[in-house]
Every structure is written in C-alpha cells, then in structure tokens.
Amino acid sequence: MTDGARPATDPGGSPREAATHCPYCALQCGMTLRETGGRVEVLPRDFPTNRGGLCQKGWTAADLLDHPDRLTTPLVRDAGTGQLRPASWAEAMERIVGGVRAVQDRHGRDAVAVFGGGGLTNEKAYALGKFARVALRTRHIDYNGRWCMSSAAAAGNRAFGVDRGLPFPLADLGRARTLLMVGANPAETMPPLMRHVADQQAAGGTLIVVDPRATATARQADLHLQPVPGTDLALANALLHIALTEGYVDRAYVAERTTGFDEVRRTVAGYWPAEVERLTGVPVADLETTARALATAGGAIILTARGAEQHAKGVDTVTAFINLALALGLPGRPGSGYGCLTGQGNGQGGREHGQKADQLPGYRSITDPAARAHVAGVWGVDADELPGPGVPAYQLLDSLGTPAGPKALLVFGSNPVVSAPRAARVEGRLRGLDLLVVADLVRSETAELADVVLPTAQWAEEDGTMTNLEGRVLRRRAVRTPPPGVRTDLAIIADLADRLGAKAGFGDDPAEVFGELRRASAGGVADYAGVSYDRIEAAGGVFWPCPDADAPDTPRLFADAFPTPDGRARFRAVDHRPAAEEVCPDYPLRLTTGRVLAQYQSGAQTRRVAALRRAAPGAFVELHPDLAARLGVGDGEEVRVTSRRGELRAPARLTPTIRPDTVFAPFHWGGAARANSVTNDAVDPISGMPEFKICAVRVERAQA
Numbered sequence: 001m002t003d004g005a006r007p008a009t010d011p012g013g014s015p016r017e018a019a020t021h022c023p024y025c026a027l028q029c030g031m032t033l034r035e036t037g038g039r040v041e042v043l044p045r046d047f048p049t050n051r052g053g054l055c056q057k058g059w060t061a062a063d064l065l066d067h068p069d070r071l072t073t074p075l076v077r078d079a080g081t082g083q084l085r086p087a088s089w090a091e092a093m094e095r096i097v098g099g100v101r102a103v104q105d106r107h108g109r110d111a112v113a114v115f116g117g118g119g120l121t122n123e124k125a126y127a128l129g130k131f132a133r134v135a136l137r138t139r140h141i142d143y144n145g146r147w148c149m150s151s152a153a154a155a156g157n158r159a160f161g162v163d164r165g166l167p168f169p170l171a172d173l174g175r176a177r178t179l180l181m182v183g184a185n186p187a188e189t190m191p192p193l194m195r196h197v198a199d200q201q202a203a204g205g206t207l208i209v210v211d212p213r214a215t216a217t218a219r220q221a222d223l224h225l226q227p228v229p230g231t232d233l234a235l236a237n238a239l240l241h242i243a244l245t246e247g248y249v250d251r252a253y254v255a256e257r258t259t260g261f262d263e264v265r266r267t268v269a270g271y272w273p274a275e276v277e278r279l280t281g282v283p284v285a286d287l288e289t290t291a292r293a294l295a296t297a298g299g300a301i302i303l304t305a306r307g308a309e310q311h312a313k314g315v316d317t318v319t320a321f322i323n324l325a326l327a328l329g330l331p332g333r334p335g336s337g338y339g340c341l342t343g344q345g346n347g348q349g350g351r352e353h354g355q356k357a358d359q360l361p362g363y364r365s366i367t368d369p370a371a372r373a374h375v376a377g378v379w380g381v382d383a384d385e386l387p388g389p390g391v392p393a394y395q396l397l398d399s400l401g402t403p404a405g406p407k408a409l410l411v412f413g414s415n416p417v418v419s420a421p422r423a424a425r426v427e428g429r430l431r432g433l434d435l436l437v438v439a440d441l442v443r444s445e446t447a448e449l450a451d452v453v454l455p456t457a458q459w460a461e462e463d464g465t466m467t468n469l470e471g472r473v474l475r476r477r478a479v480r481t482p483p484p485g486v487r488t489d490l491a492i493i494a495d496l497a498d499r500l501g502a503k504a505g506f507g508d509d510p511a512e513v514f515g516e517l518r519r520a521s522a523g524g525v526a527d528y529a530g531v532s533y534d535r536i537e538a539a540g541g542v543f544w545p546c547p548d549a550d551a552p553d554t555p556r557l558f559a560d561a562f563p564t565p566d567g568r569a570r571f572r573a574v575d576h577r578p579a580a581e582e583v584c585p586d587y588p589l590r591l592t593t594g595r596v597l598a599q600y601q602s603g604a605q606t607r608r609v610a611a612l613r614r615a616a617p618g619a620f621v622e623l624h625p626d627l628a629a630r631l632g633v634g635d636g637e638e639v640r641v642t643s644r645r646g647e648l649r650a651p652a653r654l655t656p657t658i659r660p661d662t663v664f665a666p667f668h669w670g671g672a673a674r675a676n677s678v679t680n681d682a683v684d685p686i687s688g689m690p691e692f693k694i695c696a697v698r699v700e701r702a703q704a
C-alpha cells in the first residue's frame, strides 16, 4: 500500500475516523473525517486556529472525493485525434520519460522545467525539489507561491533574517490592543480567523482595515481606510512620519534592537500627511487616528496580505509596514508584532523545502556552497552535480517554448491557465511546449492542454505534514486509500525518478520522506530536525524552528533577538512609486482582483462543488453605482473590461462599497470571464511577484 493510508472500510462496516486539516487555505482548520459505508463526512474539529469553525469550502471539501469529474486514470494526447484519451500508467509514464529524454538530449538538461504548488504537503514539495535537481538535473523549478507569498517573504528575510508569515500564534491577535490589516479580507478568505478578531474587539481592542473596498472585514472594523489601490507604501510612510512628529517612536527599542533607522527617518520626513491624503485619498485625520492607535494603545499587530503585496513594489510596501512596526517597537513584544497572512494550505512549508527556484530544503540558498554540500550529502550525490538557481515563476512560464526556454514542463498542484498574470500569453506558451505533463485531481484548464495527465490522490487519501500560517507543522491524515487507478504525488515522483535513472533514492512513504526532509533541513533557517509525526500528534502541532527533538519548539520569534548576523532587525528606507501601469484617457479605471468566500483560487476544485457553485455561481465585476451610471451600466448587465493585454466579460455587480475610480473582479473563473486575461505581468524586481492587484482598464457595456 502506498502513502501510509489505511485500508478502506467495508461498505456498512464501522465508521473510520481521521483527525486532519482542511485541504484548502493556510488557516488549516482542524477537521475530523468520518468514513461510513464508503462515504466521507467532514466534522469540524477544535484547533487553536479555527476553534471548531469551518467555512463553506471546508464543510464541502469531501464532495470532490467521489465526484464524477475526478480523474481515475492517466490520460495521454492521442497522436491521431489530438484528444486526451485514457491510458495505462505504463504508457503514460513511458510517454513522459521518452519526452523528457528527447527534449534533454536535444536542448540540454535545463530544457525541462517543473512547476509546483503551495498546496502540496511538505513531503511532496521536498520530493519535487529533489526530483528537479537530482532526477531531471534542471535548474528550472518554481511554483505558484511566487504569486502568493514571495513579496512578504523577501521583505521578512530582508528585515528579520527569517520568513515565517506569523512569528507568533494566531491567537495572539485576540490580545492585540490595535490590529491593523492591510489588504487582507479574512472574513471571506479565512472566516474562522475572525473569531480571534472578535475576541480582540470584545476586549476593547481597535480594528483598522486598509482596503479600497468596504469588504466584510472592513465593515467589521472600527476604522476603514479606503485608499487608491497601489498606494499603501506611501500610507505606511505617512503613518511613520506622524509617529515621528508626535513622538511615538520607541527610541530604546530602535537603539537596542535595530539598525538603519536614520535613513528611514530622513525618507519618511518627506511624506507629509496632506500630500499623502492627495495621493491615497485617505483623510489626514484618519492617518493620525491610525498612527495614534498603533502607538498608544499598549500593543499592536500589523498584518499584510495580498492587497498590499501583489504589486510590482510589493516587497518595498511590506518593508514600509515593517519599518513602522519596528519604529513602534512591536516585533518580539507579547501581543504585538508584524505578520503576513500566508494564503495556501501549505503556503508556509511549501516555501521552505526546495520548490523555489533559488532554494534548497530548510530555507537554504542554492548558491551557498555549505548548503549545497549539506543537502547533496543527504541526497547521496556530489554537490557539483546540483544545478544552480532557476528563475521566478512568471519569467519561467513566459520563457516556455521560446528558443532559450524550456521545451517541457511538469506541473504539480497549480492551474496557471487561470491563475497566472497575463494568462492568455501564458496559455500560448504552454501550447508551444513539446511536452506538458499535469498531475491533478481533475481536468483543470491547464490539464486540458497537457500531453499527459496523471490522476493524483486527494488530501483525505494521504498522510503527510502541512505548515500553517503560524509556522506550525501539522499532520494530514488519510481516512481511506486512493481509488483504483489513482496514485499519490509521492508515488508518481518516485516512479518517474526511477525510470529516469536518478542516482538518489525516492520513496513513496510520507513518513520516510519526512525523515529525510528533517535531515536535509537540519541546521537551516527552517529547521525541522526535531519535528516528528509522533511529536506533532502529541503536541497538536510543532512550530519551527525546531532543531532538537528534546527541546521546546518556537511559537514566538524575536523575543530576545532577530536571526540576523548581528541579532538586530534591519530598517530599510523605501519610497513610493506609481503602479507599473497608470490610468490614462484610454484606460481610465483601475482594476483590482481577489477572492470570494465560496471559491478557491483557480476554481478547479471549488467550481465543481455544487453547494459552492450555488453560493458563487460565476464571475462578476464590482462597480460603484456612480461609475455605473456614468457608463450607462445597470446591475447584472454584462460588461467588458479591457486592458492592454486583453478583456474579460462578466455581469456588473453594483455596490457602493468600492471606490468609484476602481473596479474589482474575482479571479476564480476561466474562459471569457478570466480576470487574468486583463491583469498586468509586471513583476516586483526583488520577489518576482506579479502586479495582480492593479492595472489600467476601460469598462463598457458588452452589448454597446
């Protein structure tokens, strides 16, 4: 049996239960799966992040297990008909191995690329990174976390010397006297998280939300700042400007625990609140109230999420909020700090163990000779054989099939045809490949383009670990085995490595792979050496770094020092700059994109769940009624949103909750309603994060 899954119950047999976590977002809500007579039921389970709560997506997660759309056999593209047709595993694997060999013989090793996902377990992310480096021996691997966490990760590393989304347990939110959420809408993206916010407000704390839309989260806030998209950096600098003029800066903390404040002080001196009001649209009085609430309430937490981060200046924007937090002496204080809300189920662990272009397990750098030697030792290969760094996700996808770019791509856990920026261009690149392989549960829009599709197991059918938004390593547990014909990702990777003649061993047992991951991560920043399945089970999760099986784990970072060479956090002066694409007479409006409660990401999974489809049946374009009146658009009428890259069509949804100069579209749908046909592929120069959250568009009635 593969993957440590337990045998399925006999129909009518006694129920089998597994204590596990939701397959979707980084909150990783606790749930119990109960299988009775072949049917799997989701029951909420009390866990410190969700406290017994689940959102609609979690409640319905088991609906995909026996769904008619589920893939249960490999598919290969038929040379005659050009269509995907069922095939045996042997045929599918031979087709892949033959294709990989042909491409590499002709164009070299780097001509094959791998694209991973932040939903993969730690074991799978680790195996995939190892597979690229030692089985394919290509430098080209990156993953969808680049769309998600890369800007906050880069800013965190730069300032603190470590990238753990929340450097404290989520429950600390309940203790924050002031909570500032910038570009985060957890009421829709992580609903049970709002229980901690409710605690915070019930204890007399203040919630301040920064969002161009009055979201469900913003409506719960004591103060909502509604800036022009793409102006958060200036807003943060203005808050620090006010903190300086009002004498709120924690001088002792700055002197003892940080470096580089002088330059930041000089820079923010130029951010006069009145000027920043003109740029952001946020009144000076609200800026002052916010600065005061952060500085004088006796503790504050500042959180960013994708609204602030998915910009071509996302790293600097996060840095501006970190500067503010440091100046107020927040990081490392109980009930205070800066954190970023990680998005995908294993968004945190997925960025630690080697599926990132420049990274080896344990958050090690692939260019560091000592890191290469350590990991090569664990893998039993020569360090000189390991490739160097690849390129970030968009650069990789945009190079596919071009003369210098890879000619083959293997995708595990992403649906870039819907979720990549400037998606029509990416789709074209994928179509130009010699070989596209997609491992998925369903025929996603990306699988539809593949030469080979491999059916993979779902969360309820596999064991492993996930690292949630708090940096807490959790156990995913199988309640049943995969259906006949379906293999786990680990088994697929191991089989491919074997067929490709890899020197290093690849196992399909998650516990064994985790044991190897522990050794590979030992001594790294994200050190898992002291984490074991047993310890996770006994403690209900283990916070990394955890180098020692006999020593405590690390729920809170930075109490005494930062993991930088001198132990101090680093300020860095950053300046506002305009979005990569500004509005102009031809494209006079700003488009921003994001999420709705009942759909997840590219929608490949959740669009197939009937209850979620009923709750959120299709795309829409949010318009302010004043803007709609000017455009002559009625509620529900189809509109066309056009940018320099393409267009999307969807019904207008009129709401006074959005700024009149901005329109919003969710990105969960493909086809004519695909938001990413319109978005800009400008990327942050440091992180490679695309500018999903702002581009210039024109909106008109589709039937005009």
Ligand SMILES: Nc1nc2c(c(=O)[nH]1)N[C@H]1C(S)=C(S)[C@@H](COP(=O)(O)OP(=O)(O)OC[C@H]3O[C@@H](n4cnc5c(=O)[nH]c(N)nc54)[C@H](O)[C@@H]3O)O[C@H]1N2
Pocket: 025, 026, 148, 182, 183, 184, 185, 186, 188, 189, 190, 210, 211, 212, 213, 215, 228, 229, 230, 231, 232, 305, 306, 307, 308, 342, 343, 344, 345, 592, 593, 594, 595, 596, 597, 598, 599, 600, 601, 602, 664, 693, 694
């Ligand atoms: N229902 C649901 N939940 C999810 C997901 C999902 O797809 N669906 N995905 C998961 C993942 S991977 C992620 S990354 C998280 C994302 O979680 P969030 O970051 O909370 O989600 P988004 O909707 O992308 O963006 C949040 C808000 O940013 C605002 N925004 C847009 N532009 C700007 C701007 O320039 N400045 C500011 N301050 N705000 C702006 C939007 O109006 C939006 O309300 O959600 C996770 N949870």
Ligand SMILES: Nc1nc2c(c(=O)[nH]1)N[C@H]1C(S)=C(S)[C@@H](COP(=O)(O)OP(=O)(O)OC[C@H]3O[C@@H](n4cnc5c(=O)[nH]c(N)nc54)[C@H](O)[C@@H]3O)O[C@H]1N2
Pocket: 117, 118, 119, 120, 121, 144, 145, 147, 148, 149, 306, 310, 343, 344, 411, 412, 413, 414, 415, 416, 418, 419, 420, 421, 439, 440, 441, 442, 444, 456, 457, 489, 593, 594, 595, 600, 601, 602, 603, 604, 605, 667, 675, 676, 679, 692, 693
């Ligand atoms: N316009 C716009 N675009 C965005 C964003 C935005 O805010 N606006 N947000 C970006 C962000 S933050 C993210 S995270 C990305 C996400 O976008 P994607 O990377 O497309 O994420 P998913 O839709 O979760 O894709 C996961 C795919 O893998 C499959 N899958 C699920 N679990 C597994 C598994 O264990 N193994 C394998 N092999 N397959 C599996 C699913 O069925 C699905 O087809 O989208 C980004 N795109």
Ligand code: SF4
Pocket: 022, 023, 024, 025, 026, 027, 028, 029, 050, 053, 054, 055, 056, 057, 058, 059, 189, 190, 191, 192
């Ligand atoms: S909030 Fe996230 S982890 Fe919790 S049930 Fe919903 S999707 Fe699942």
Ligand SMILES: [Mo]
Pocket: 147, 148, 149, 343, 344
């Ligand atoms: Mo994400």
